[in-house]
Amino acid sequence: MEYVNMLVTDRPVVIFSRSTCCMSHTIQALLLGFGANPTIYELDEIPNGTQIERALQQLGCQPNAPAVFIGGQLVGGPNQITTLHLQTRLVPLLKQAGAIWM
Secondary structure, eight states, X not given: OHHHHHHHTTOSEEXXXXXXXXXXXXXXXXXXXXXXXXEEEETTTSTTHHHHHHHHHHTXXXXXXXXXXXXXXXEESHHHHHHHHHTTOHHHHHHHHTSOOO
């Protein structure tokens, strides 16, 4: 978990993703559409992806990809991000984290 914390610290938006996951692609497209420039870690393409997946599970991510951190805090997966978006709470969260400036 310490390694995951290191990866998300000082980055406005971080997505732990899978290159073959349609929901990962959808969440990335949503955030990019708002003008955010997330740091994306493709768990199936990086050497320690399996270790990161285990750490994400320990943090409570189910499923563990995509997992979105905003402002260094775990927000959750696609259900949580979609809910925030539908409740018009996602954009203010992105602004607060410094990910967008509109």
